[in-house]
Amino acid sequence: MRTKGSTRTGGEKESRDERQDPVETIDPTPLFEAASQARESFGRFNLAIAGGTGVGKSSLLNAVFGEDRAATGIGLPVTRGIHYYVNHDKTLGIWDFEGFEVGTTLTPAQMVQENLSTISTGPPEKQVSVVWYCVLSSVARLTPAEIDAIRAFDAAGKHVIIVLTKVRRARNLAGRWTLDEDAEKFLDFLAEPRDHRGEPIDLPTVTVIATAAVDQGKYGPKHGLADLMTATLGLSPEVAQDAFRVAQRLSLPLKLELARRFTAAAAVSAAAAAAVPVPFADAAMLAPIQLGMMGKISAVYGIDLRVVLSAQAVSQLATQIAGKALARSVVKLIPGAGSVINASVAAALTAASGEAWTRICERVFTGELKLDDVESLWSSYGPTVTQVLGWVLKNKTNSTIPMAAEVP
Numbered sequence: 001m002r003t004k005g006s007t008r009t010g011g012e013k014e015s016r017d018e019r020q021d022p023v024e025t026i027d028p029t030p031l032f033e034a035a036s037q038a039r040e041s042f043g044r045f046n047l048a049i050a051g052g053t054g055v056g057k058s059s060l061l062n063a064v065f066g067e068d069r070a071a072t073g074i075g076l077p078v079t080r081g082i083h084y085y086v087n088h089d090k091t092l093g094i095w096d097f098e099g100f101e102v103g104t105t106l107t108p109a110q111m112v113q114e115n116l117s118t119i120s121t122g123p124p125e126k127q128v129s130v131v132w133y134c135v136l137s138s139v140a141r142l143t144p145a146e147i148d149a150i151r152a153f154d155a156a157g158k159h160v161i162i163v164l165t166k167v168r169r170a171r172n173l174a175g176r177w178t179l180d181e182d183a184e185k186f187l188d189f190l191a192e193p194r195d196h197r198g199e200p201i202d203l204p205t206v207t208v209i210a211t212a213a214v215d216q217g218k219y220g221p222k223h224g225l226a227d228l229m230t231a232t233l234g235l236s237p238e239v240a241q242d243a244f245r246v247a248q249r250l251s252l253p254l255k256l257e258l259a260r261r262f263t264a265a266a267a268v269s270a271a272a273a274a275a276v277p278v279p280f281a282d283a284a285m286l287a288p289i290q291l292g293m294m295g296k297i298s299a300v301y302g303i304d305l306r307v308v309l310s311a312q313a314v315s316q317l318a319t320q321i322a323g324k325a326l327a328r329s330v331v332k333l334i335p336g337a338g339s340v341i342n343a344s345v346a347a348a349l350t351a352a353s354g355e356a357w358t359r360i361c362e363r364v365f366t367g368e369l370k371l372d373d374v375e376s377l378w379s380s381y382g383p384t385v386t387q388v389l390g391w392v393l394k395n396k397t398n399s400t401i402p403m404a405a406e407v408p
């Protein structure tokens with residue numbers, strides 16, 4: 001692949017066809033606009049978390065969402081005994097029902113009822129998406145007051161996940177981790193809840209997940225968090241699901257699914273933009289589409305490009321995205337494509353750029369990479385002619401619009 005640097009000086013020896021086109025300024029605005037639009041469109045995932053002090057609520061929240069959250073007190077409905085927190089990009093809201101034991105005359109169920117009804121009069125972006133009802137696994141059963149509180153959530157139409165916390169495990173003879181006796185007892189109790197007289201208890205159908213939010217030494221490493229996230233996503237209303245994918249920090253695949261949706265949509269737009277084939281010199285017309293795609297993908301990984309990129313880095317990036325050198329090479333190598341970018345080349349370039357940018361964002365998110373030098377990052381991660389070609393050839397046999405996932 002020809003890089004920007006190498007084409008700049010080699011003009012004389014090259015044929016006319018290969019000569020570097022005049023440097024164009026690419027407007028990077030779509031990058032930032034798309035990112036903020038994406039952040040808006042994610043909405044907010046609101047978790048209600050309940051359980052006594054010390055059961056491990058904060059540790060769970062930290063394990064799944066990181067420590068980025070701050071209490072907000074402005075413009076909120078008055079709630080008793082609970083607090084509302086939001087994260088930096090506002091994709092996560094947490095209703096912390098911590099105050100169950102704090103001396104009010106209300107029972108936990110009344111407190112849940114009263115607070116949920118207050119919340120329900122508030123704005124849509126603060127409505128509870130799902131409930132984590134946290135209980136220490138070692139207590140092995142729920143109290144009648146807790147059961148009433150869970151019923152109150154259920155009666156208000158909220159899905160409750162009972163999260164058993166600090167679940168210890170032991171290695172069995174085969175060397176596999178298994179739940180300890182307390183947790184097993186608790187699960188048995190929840191499967192068929194009975195009170196102390198042995199009478200059946202009417203508990204709403206709830207999902208139960210056994211977890212440990214931190215490593216527990218001889219009782220094993222942390223566990224259950226992936227199951228907790230799958231259950232949470234599955235029980236959340238659709239309007240909150242993208243926000244959950246963005247807000248959680250534990251699962252890259254959950255973010256990847258969302259990033260790939262943006263890539264696939266951009267590939268479709270690029271194909272449409274090149275429905276009437278354009279000369280490769282006009283590859284820059286794909287830049288707004290690709291920049292927009294990249295802005296959205298950055299938002300998925302919580303990367304604020306305005307903060308992490310200098311103006312110079314942004315302009316380098318935009319120029320690279322215009323992808324002229326790449327487009328030209330691809331066009332030359334496709335038999336019969338002539339000197340134009342057609343729909344499938346445009347889609348392939350875009351899909352491959354989306355995949356490459358996603359890989360960069362993942363690594364920036366995990367701290368493996370810094371975005372400081374976008375130009376060198378892009379030359380090692382950016383799509384190659386082989387990737388784009390492979391994709392085009394694969395898609396020649398069927399005329400479907402490419403999915404990013406199919407990019408080799």
Ligand SMILES: Nc1nc2c(ncn2[C@@H]2O[C@H](COP(=O)(O)OP(=O)(O)O)[C@@H](O)[C@H]2O)c(=O)[nH]1
Pocket residue numbers: 051052053054055056057058059060165166167211212213214215216
């Ligand atoms: N063994 C063990 N300790 C935990 C676990 N989760 C939290 N803890 C510890 O329990 C204590 C209380 O946890 P915290 O998250 O602050 O509870 P919260 O009051 O419900 O927010 C802290 O010392 C944590 O380190 C766990 O899964 N296993």
Ligand SMILES: [Mg+2]
Pocket residue numbers: 057058059
């Ligand atoms: Mg806490």
